[in-house]
Amino acid sequence: MKRGKISNNVIRRLPRYLQQMEDLAKNGVDHISSKALGRQMGLTPSQIRQDFSCYGEFGQQGWGYSVPYLREQISAILGMKRGYRLILVGIGNLGHALLKNFGFERYGFTLAGAFDVNPELVGTELSGLRVAHIDTLEEFLKMEAVDIAVLTVPGDAADATAKQLARCGVRAIWNFTNTELAVSRKGTLVENIHFSDSLLSLSYFLTESLDAT
Amino acid sequence: MKRGKISNNVIRRLPRYLQQMEDLAKNGVDHISSKALGRQMGLTPSQIRQDFSCYGEFGQQGWGYSVPYLREQISAILGMKRGYRLILVGIGNLGHALLKNFGFERYGFTLAGAFDVNPELVGTELSGLRVAHIDTLEEFLKMEAVDIAVLTVPGDAADATAKQLARCGVRAIWNFTNTELAVSRKGTLVENIHFSDSLLSLSYFLTESLDAT
Numbered sequence: 001m002k003r004g005k006i007s008n009n010v011i012r013r014l015p016r017y018l019q020q021m022e023d024l025a026k027n028g029v030d031h032i033s034s035k036a037l038g039r040q041m042g043l044t045p046s047q048i049r050q051d052f053s054c055y056g057e058f059g060q061q062g063w064g065y066s067v068p069y070l071r072e073q074i075s076a077i078l079g080m081k082r083g084y085r086l087i088l089v090g091i092g093n094l095g096h097a098l099l100k101n102f103g104f105e106r107y108g109f110t111l112a113g114a115f116d117v118n119p120e121l122v123g124t125e126l127s128g129l130r131v132a133h134i135d136t137l138e139e140f141l142k143m144e145a146v147d148i149a150v151l152t153v154p155g156d157a158a159d160a161t162a163k164q165l166a167r168c169g170v171r172a173i174w175n176f177t178n179t180e181l182a183v184s185r186k187g188t189l190v191e192n193i194h195f196s197d198s199l200l201s202l203s204y205f206l207t208e209s210l211d212a213t
Numbered sequence: 214m215k216r217g218k219i220s221n222n223v224i225r226r227l228p229r230y231l232q233q234m235e236d237l238a239k240n241g242v243d244h245i246s247s248k249a250l251g252r253q254m255g256l257t258p259s260q261i262r263q264d265f266s267c268y269g270e271f272g273q274q275g276w277g278y279s280v281p282y283l284r285e286q287i288s289a290i291l292g293m294k295r296g297y298r299l300i301l302v303g304i305g306n307l308g309h310a311l312l313k314n315f316g317f318e319r320y321g322f323t324l325a326g327a328f329d330v331n332p333e334l335v336g337t338e339l340s341g342l343r344v345a346h347i348d349t350l351e352e353f354l355k356m357e358a359v360d361i362a363v364l365t366v367p368g369d370a371a372d373a374t375a376k377q378l379a380r381c382g383v384r385a386i387w388n389f390t391n392t393e394l395a396v397s398r399k400g401t402l403v404e405n406i407h408f409s410d411s412l413l414s415l416s417y418f419l420t421e422s423l424d425a426t
Contacts, residue, residue: 011417015410078413079420093313097306102408107416147419148412172419174412189422191415193408195315197228199361199387200291202404203320204224206360206385207292209402 021071033064080108087113090153141168148172234284246277293321300326303366312340354381361385
């Protein structure tokens, strides 16, 4: 289906819908009305119908949504069926945490490589991956198709590493470096995890709540 | 000033404005027009004026915004002048990464404690904090005022730990556990960092971009 321009807010809700479908499936729920789904997710039923209508018709009037069907559809829309191959660049504490706990496979992703400069790490095996030296990154990217790079290098190495990745054909970077990457202005897709934005939002809501009491 | 209901989108842009002011200050920029600021941030000038008008009048017609003044105002709105005290609960890889690299002080926060169950960690010093056993958490919270808990425990311990924190008077939780915390429905402020939402959004945009070519 040809899609019109879909708002960022709708796109950002898709992973939340997926998570909700997984929770429902886990609890043995097989189908759900837009009303019940809305109540669970803090959205109105018409909001939910509108969101899904951007991608097709997933529900049946009077019966609601099939949980497994919706889960399949959303997984496909999110690209989880494409078999994207990821590499992790920078295996510090954060890289370790992602390797050990994130579960990339759960979302249909394959971890194809892990790179660092630390001689104590290079050659060791972490979660089934052998850590390679970052000097071998370009060579690796010539041989292997990589769709997404998870960038967890120190901030001062972020921009140069991102440029190298982009030059070698990596189209998407998941950026944990709290640095605006210049490649994002040249067509590389960059998704930033800004820890500070999140904490400052919490601080805002706390301030608002303290001032109201 | 009494504030009306401010949209979540506006609130979520405040930390971005702050970051932009810091970058401008670093580059020696002293004042900026809403037009130039909009160009830098991908927003329209009227959007920027509207956002700020929720909180007062920060600019001068024809001159624009003073960078240091705007930075001060936004810091205050975000609660960075309140001297919030934080504790870190769960010092695994992610906890380590936050302790070492996040720089809580930069945002006016004080790290008041760090807690874990791992006997090899308890008693050691990390970034100037001595790690305490999680069994001493309640006692600690009786003695010390804590505003925000950073929750980086394993997922299966998340809900119980959050309940304990809420019961001991912690009003805000920065939640890295990828678990919906039940306390969020009982008035505790919870800000979730959902890594998977972010990666799946990137996967969505990559899919869209590959399908367009």
